Amino acid sequence: MSVKLYVGNLPYSVTSQDLEDLFRPFGPVLSSHVITDRVTGRSRGFGFVELASAEAAEAAISQLNQREYEGRTLIVNEARPRPERPANQFGYDRGSGPSRGGRRPPRGSGRSPRW
Secondary structure, X not given: OOEEEEEEOOOOOOOHHHHHHHHHHHOOEEEEEEEXXXXXXXXXXXXXXXXXXXXXXXXXXXXXXXOEEOOEEOEEEEOOOOOOOOOOOOOOOOOOOOOOOOOOOOOOOOOOOOO
8 A cells, every 4th residue: 555755844946856866775766755835836845655565664764854965854754635625605625716817807997988
């Protein structure tokens, strides 16, 4: 059974490939993902790694948690499940739905009058 790990306090220069390379000695890495800022594309300093077995995950946690990596002290633990987000008042999940933004300006505003 695979186990997903949270990896925090990563250097901002770390890529998903670097994260995979860091965890590969502990067993097969099924996936690795560094979370990035949507606007700038820069790393947010944390990521997730999915390892193939619980034994590999325990070994990685014991070896890498509180270990210094490129000048930063890593935080490694088992990832918690993502909480369910409630739907908004219109029944859509956040970020979805027909409008995806603010209100439209009133009709005719910003145009010159038609004479």
